[in-house]
Structures are given as structure tokens and as C-alpha cells.
Amino acid sequence: MELLMASGIGVMMAGGIYLVLRPRSFDVVLGLTLISYAVNLFIFSMGRLTVGGAPIVTEGSADKLATLADPLPQALVLTAIVIGFAMTALLLVLAVRQHAAGGNDLIDAPAPRETAPLDRPDVG
């Protein structure tokens, strides 16, 4: 399981970084989503990996403390998911607005007034 988690996180992070470095805003949004998935899994794994462990201590579970899952990283992941969701939504709004205003979704393109709009080669 450790190998699966580690390589899963690594592959997602690598894909995310590749996409973030692309020049189009759609790719960047996808890349950031992948990165946040990888980060969320990483936070989980920092609470140690357990299978089937409950995060809540109840009356009868005091003797099973060793197999208990750490509840704190789960709470952290929940917060991180909510924040990441809001940020992605905001980023999408900005990307759509930029597309509407500038006619392209290139991230580092100069502002429209400085460039001839039609004969730009397609970067991407």
C-alpha cells in the first residue's frame, strides 16, 4: 500500500506540475486540480496509513487504539478540499473572463492592445 500511495502521489504531482507549466489556462486549472489531489493524499498519509481504522474513539474501542486512524489529517484534508474547490472555481471564472476579454486562453500573452490579434501562431 505504501508503494501504491507514494507512486500515486508522485505521478499525480508530476502530471500536475507539467500541466501547470503549460501556456493555456485550461491546462493550468487541470494541473492545479491534480496537484491538490496529490497534496490531499499526502496529508492523509502523514496521519500514517491504516486500513479500516475508525477515526472516532467510542466506549468500546479503547482497546483498539493501536489501529485507530488519526482524525486530524482527515479534518485537515476536508478543509483543504473546501479551500481548493473555492480557489479552482475562482480560477475558472478568471479564465473564462480572460477568454471573453482577450479572445485567447494564453496565460502569458501580452495584453490584447499590444499584439495583433489574428496572425499569432498557435502556442500550445
Place this chain on the structure above:
Amino acid sequence: MNHAPIVPVILPALVAALMLIDRRIGSQRALAWLSAVLVAGCAVWMLTLAADGWRSVYLVGNWAAPWGIVLVADRLSVLMVALTSLLALITLATVQSGWDRRGEHFHPLMQIQLMGLNGAFLTGDLFNLFVFFEALLIASYGLLVHGDGSERIRAGLTTVTLNLVGSALFLIAASLLYGVTGTLNFADLALRVAQLDSAGVTLAHTGALLLLTVFCLKAAILPLGFWLPGTYGPAGPAVAAFFAVMTKVGIYAVLRLFTLVFGASAGALAEVAFPWIVAPAAAGYLLAMTCALAGTDLRKLASVLVMASAAFLLIGIGRASEASIAAAVYYLPHTTLSAAALFLVAGLVVRSRGERAGDRLVAGPAPLSPALVGGLFFLSAVAVAGMPPFGGFIGKAMLLLAILPDDGLPGTIGTIGWLWFIILAGSLLGLIALARAGSTLFWKSDGPAAPDAGSISWRDALPAAITLAVIAALAIGSAPLQRYAQATAQDLLQTDALIDDVLTTVPRPGPHQPSPQTYR
């Protein structure tokens, strides 16, 4: 229990929600003033208490640290909260002229940002620092694109992307530290980090330096700061003035975390970040000042000067002696307010020269009300450049003295010579850039005033004038501020009292809290 520390966080959050019920601009403005004045009053009250050594550990939800969330109001955080609320008042006074009507939700966004800033300064644990960072950033994106303009959207997209990558690194670092120590509370982290085994030390070391990277990204230090001019430049002047405190959140986080958690008593990880700070900060200072020479408009110039001021503060923090940290703490309010003043003046320049020339540093139509705008520019330029009679001069002199070898720091004459050279040469470059900007804007005109130019009345100029008056007051009240900075530096370097305070604060007895129990 004194409830003052929670007010600067919870009041703006409540007010922001209330503003969405009644969206008329008049009531939004009234609520915004109410919240900003109350928060400022609370901050000033805490400031007077903290000047006498008061410190408050506020247990949110009445759970003892490190299980619950704590807010810690000490000298440094209260100073930052006071500075933030002052800037909020100045920004509110500026947007009264109609800027807040150019788009929806200016005031709620500003309140959320105020909450995020104050929360980041007051929080006592790492994860809430992350949450408040995100809260203030998401509000700042809204403020950044407020009033539209495709250049702003473009700038917003880049900034959001960069900061999201930064947030991912922050989460990785925070969870690494949690993974090896089992806690996120600063005070508890400070104790646990010192007791790590060698495997834990390696991971915590990685986490610490990742955090340093994130904070330097927020503070816009050399290799990570190139987003800043493109972001602050296109933002509205009032918004940019408020943003002047945003890079200081990064500075604050470095100062807090790397003195408290990874400070002198952190065992194998003692002062782990400081060797990495000074060289990039010094190089960044010189580079930012060189960029200032090439500034194409006044707002871009002010933006790179914000980068320079953050770098200057980090030189002081990175030297990590009591005198150098005191110099940085002393310099911080001054430089934040001066940058805000310069942004406000840039807004006035745009109005008095018309939209075509704006604040671009080329010969353009003659500005209207040149004496008023020029005078304000002159004063704020003197303040930003760190010239006497303003306090920036004292701050720079304090830092120059603090790097001298007789304060017992390891350092060859070579590095001291380099730092002196960089600080003095950088300041000279900034001075030249500001002088060039002023002479181009006010003395080189190629014709009569532009048709869309507006004359500047004293009411338009009032926010900038008030900012300059506060800067002057800081210079006049230099001695108390200097004592405050000195005491803050002592607090920061002697962490035991703070750690004790946080971990021994007892929850109030109540129906669900039968017996008071603490961690230690």
C-alpha cells in the same frame, strides 16, 4: 478571559456577512466604517497593553492548547494588527470617492481580507495560518480584479496560479511537520521539534525550508517575487495601498515561525532558515532597486519598491540578532505606510494627468494641481527612500549598526562590507529612481492639461495626506516605537515565556469543562 484578540478576526467576518443582506452602497459603507473603527480601536487598546508587556492567549472554543485552536496576541502580532487596521481605515477613506461603486462587493471582500490578515497575525497554529492565508488571498483576488480591465484579469490569473502552487507547498510542509511531531500548535511544535530523532529531523528540516519558500513567495523575495509588479501595478491605487501589508504577512510568518519553532532552542534544527535568508534578501534588495530605475510607470515603481522593502526587512530578520530584528520591526510600519502613500499618490497622478499619460514615466500633458500632487509625491518619495526626517532613515541606520561585528555575530568583514554596500547602493538607486520619476511627472510636460484630467481637491488628497501625517507621527514618536521594537525583538528571541503561556492557559470552567486540565 480578555476577549479582545478575537475581535479583529470575528467582527469583519460578521460584518462581511451582514453586508450581503443589505447591498446598498450607503449601508455597506456605514458597516465597513463601523467594523474598521471598532477593529482599529481594539487594536490600539491591545497595543497600549502590549507596550507594557501584556500578552493574551485566547482559547477559541474553550479548549486548552495544543488540542484546541489558540489566538496569541503578543507585541509583534498586535503591532501588525494595528498596522493593518490603520491601512484599512486609509483604504476606506480613499474608496469613498466612488471607487467602491465600480463593481459589486468591494466592501465585503475588503472585510474578508481584513479578517484574513488579522487572523494570520494572531493565530497560534500552523494550519490556521494556512486557512487565514487562503481567506486573505481569495479576498485579495476579488479586490484585484475589482473594477474590471483585462490587464487586471490577466494579472489575477497569474497571481492565483502562483499562490495556489504556494498553498500546495504550504500544505505539504504543514503535514510533514504534523507527521513527525503530531502537533500543529506553534508552542507545542517548538517543544517537539527539539526532541526529534534523526529521521524526524530530516523530514522536519524539509518541512521548515518548504515553509520558508512559501513565505518568501508571499513576501516576494528575489527568485520568487516576480509576480508582484504585475499584480500590484494594475490594481486600483486604494487596493494596492491596502495590499502593501500583504507581503508583510510573509515577513511576519518568517519572523514568527523561525524564531519560535525553529529558533535557538530547536536542537538539531536551531536557526535552520537564517543562513538561507540573508543572501537572497540582499540580492533581491539590490535587484529590486535596479528594477526601480527601469520602472515604466509610478505604480510599477512603487511595486518594486514594495519588493525592496520586504527584502530589506528579511536582511534584518536573517541576521537574527536582537538589534537587527528590532531594526526590522521598527522599519516595518514605516515602510508599509510609505508604500501605501506612494500608491495613493500614483492614483492622484493618474487623475491629474488624464488617462492617456496616466502615471507613465514619460513627458505628458501638464498635471492639474501640480503643487498639491507634487508636494504629496515629494513627501512620500522622501519617506519611501528612507531619507531623514522620516523614520525610514532611523530604521536603515539601526540595521546598518546592527550588522556591525561588535554585536557578537559570526561574520567576516567581507559579508558585513557587502551588506553595507548593498543597502547603501540600493537606497541610492531607489532615490535616483524616485527623483527621475518625480521630475518626469511634474516638470516635463509636452502640452496643456489633458481634456479628461481632473483637478485634485484637498478632499481627494486627504487619505494620502493622512498617511503621510501618520508616517511623520511615527518619526516624531520614534523613541517609544524604538523601545517597542526592542522589546518585541527580546520577546521573539526568548521563547520560553510564550511557550509556557500558551501551554498552561487553563480553559474557563463551564458545564462541559468539569475539571480544568492543561497539557503541561
